[in-house]
Amino acid sequence: MKELPKAYCPKDFEEKIYNNWEEKKFFNPDTINNKGKAFSIVLPPPNVTGSLHLGHAAMLAIEDLMIRYKRMQGFDTLWLPGFDHAAIATQNVVEKKIFNDEGKTRHDLGREAFLNKVEDFVSQSKKTITNQTRKMGSSVDWSRETYTLDDVRSMAVRKVFKMMYDDGLVIRGNRIVNWCPRCHTTLADDEIEYKETKSKLYWLKYGPFVLATTRPETKLGDTAVAVNPKDKRYKSMIGKKYMIPGVLGEFEITVVADEAVDPEFGTGAVKVTPAHSLVDYEIAERNELPIKQIIDEDGRMMANCGKYVGMTSLEARESIVKDMKAMGLIEKIDDDYDNKISVCYRCKTVIEPLISDQWFIDVNKKITKKGNKYFSNGASLKQVAIKVVKDKEINIIPERFEKVYFHWMENLHNWCISRQIWFGHQIPVWYDKDLKQPIISDAKPTEIVLQRHGEAKTNEKGVLSSDIDNLENGLTGTGKKQIKIMAEKLKNEKFDIIYASDFSRTKETVGILNKELKLKVIFDERLREVGVGEFEGKSVGDFVHFREADFEAWRNDSPKGIESFLHQKKRVFSCLTDILKKYSGKKVLVVSHGDVLRMAQGMHKNLTDEEIFKLGYPETGENIKIKLTNVESPNGLENIYQDSDTLDTWFSSGLWTFSTLLPEDWNGKKFEGKDMKRFHPTTVMETGYDILFFWVARMILMTTYVKGEVPFENVYLHGLVRDKNGDKMSKSKPETAIDPLQAGDKYGFDAVRLSLLIGNTAGNDIRLYDEKIEGYRNFVNKLWNISRYILMTLNPEKRDSKFELNKNVSLSDRWILSKFNTLIQDVTKMLDEYNFSGAGDLLKEFTWNDLADWYLEIAKVENDKDVVLIHILKNLLKMWHPFMPFVTEAIWQNLGSEQELMVSKFPQFDKKMIDKEGVKEFEQLQVVIGKIRNMRSEYKIDPAKKIKIQIKAGERLQSQFGIIMSLARLEKIELVIEKPEKSATAIVSDVEIYLPLAELLDIDKEIERLKSEIDNSKKYVLGLEKKLGNEEFMKNAPELVVAEEQRKFNEAKEKIEKLQNQLEELE
């Protein structure tokens, strides 16, 4: 047996072990091929905003624990990883970064360049996160990794959007939304946070009313005053119109009655600004009031605000209040009114409610859907989402969150899903300039590489050639080289076909490319260069100058025989349209000329003619990649443009449990596939309670609708990881914030995992600090050393021996085997009940107390323990493996097994190992040893000194004298029948222990000790006596309880008597 190092050093093992698992594809259920039931978890995809924090680490530890446990139990186990593009969050991070690095805004860069920057950032984030996930030991199936923005997931998004549109669930409307003037986008109701502030409450003189408001500037948008219908003060005024004096002259309002008004607040009358308050908007809707918008999307006063135009609402407030004061329109101002203002959850900017044309999901609309059990009789999204949890089709752990879920779901308003940001799924809606109805398309975009021909002889000379007859214009040497290089690059991309202009320079380019690509080519004259008319053969500069001088003239007409811009555009667009129709979802290489490629880009970016004309195009031999969608429009493609908004990030993550299970070559028709059948609904959704609404609720809404299935059967919600003081960890408090990677490097990732698993219960926050992780690091090392000792003393021949229970086992064997099997039973039960902490506690207690402190110590004196030891060690490692995969696997490697621990079978409870008598007997032995140790300590006997004691005991205990001598460090045990004279005494039920006084101690101390023990026991007996004397107790308590109390009473009584005798003798 090779010598193991004294202390476990995680760094020597962790990476190697993980790589080995991965190389053997153990994370992939197809390799493992377990025949059991499916057990699947889809990993909550981390946002690609940077790196993982402790919350993620906890998530990874808990899920890996479940997955490894189930995998070892033979379940067909899948843990599927992925990433979330996290639209607003990621865009904000990148925006901030660009602004800090380059001082530029996203608008300075433009959509395309900005998105490129985002993609760079995203791929960097993905790398970091992947690396961190691996370090934690997560056994996720990397071969199934997905991303919310990848092709299949994007197609799923478009497909669901169209389905919902067709069912009338996705609607467009001009409604009030939460608007963040900084992010320049709408926000869903739950993306708003509330901030407690002191603000001013203004009491305005308002025509015949006096009313209170915190936002006097919105007076400019008022169209009504609302009062409670029951309020007698205003009854006579309801329905009447009044002219109200204001800073911009008089305006008319209507008085309406509405239940939403609290007559107790202020004067009981409310000014109504429908365009800039959620409540007022609803009042306006109910009472059919006019809506007047006065604040724009930058949060500034609009043109209809007279001299206040252009001010922010805050500036306008000050200014208007000043003017109103001057006009005597302000009655009074309360200075410290407690108010909650709504702010953006991402950037904390104050939200400006305003009216906007947006896309919504109607959660209340009842629909009927064939083939979907939830909707077959008509139901709304909301109703179904409530029903599946009520019916326990989805089980939430801990249960109390069900209540929270129901409350939220019942109060859910229509969900605004459009966002005015660039990063995300662009809404799959196109508008035709001539049509009122939008066109929804779930078609798969065609990927097009726009390849410009190599340098031609005319390029070299700087002259023009657009005459089809002038076919002699081939490529220069440089041009041929350019294309050869490009062919090398393109040969790895899987194109379906080449479309090309039929000019000689493009034909020659295609020829060179196709030596590598070997594809079908279609030469299409619609891809030709613009006809240059009388500029044929003339200098390029002249032509450019001519066009730039008067773009408008050239756009429609064809002076000097030059083909007009629109004419060319029409033929190019029609060619592209044909390509899109025939090759939807495919990849096409288009070889053409600069100005043609420029138009294709214009189509891709939905630009105006002017903008197209100003666009650059690839250099000779270079290319650009674009994606275009085939949208059926009566007017053809050139008339159509796509909605520039993107979808709320939760739309795509709402599909996550099933969109991730779609096959890589999904045809976009049905949401089905092999993995889907095998793993959906997923078994457990494990995530933080903080995204119960954001995410969990959305998945339930979307999945029941799309699949007619629940997304998951169980929801396990973990808490937040907090610092030592119970505060949220943040980078601004580095003294208490812990980075999981750094902690792992310092203490090992097993220790980090344990510190997050043990002491962490569902739904509750967990505190983490260095000392805690350190404690678990110590434990990991303890386990290492237990194994090390067993391996060092083991007879190598017995290493692979199979354990079988036989009659030769000793008391200690019977005890440890019984204890161990109880442990298997309890741990299995607890893990099945999601009580990970409890299971870990039990394992730890067994490992440290029973195994290390007792059994191993006994193994040092008793012989023939090898077989039991190796049996227990192996199975204990299996049970520990899901908690701390690295160290257990590292030890396992030294046990000479062929197969890795990770793919071994989880131990099973074996009833015949349970030995209650043995356990009881051994426990008495433990107490006896404890008493002797205690006496030694009390009398300050040198631990090294071996002493003699006398014991009065039965045969059974006599057989264990060897163990007692060793563990209590005795020189000799003398068996006595009668109590010897002058000795210190301890009593353990029927066993009496005597420590001869002669050599050792002072009698006074022993008297004191005895007195105090008698005292204690007397108190105990008194309590029991009272209990047993209570008639009601004797009558009502179960027999078993009474008997046990009686037994305790007798035993204690006897003990007191003996101690009393001893005391008398000494005194």
Next chain:
RNA sequence: GGGUGCUUAGCUCAGCUGGUUAGAGCACUUCGUUUACACCGAAGGGGUCGAGGGUUCGAAUCCUUCAGCACCCACCA
């Protein structure tokens, strides 16, 4: 305003459907180079289980009121 959770040893927490002389880890005290481990071992000190009331033979555990802390939700302008 509504709701949820928490309050047990100095600190962090277990104690499930009521019956142990109330537990663990860390910290603390004393002792210890026993050939697995000082990232260790042995022994020990320390809690009227937030407060009051109730149910019960019996309450840390169930009910109720209150207090403190934390979090979530809500359209008091």
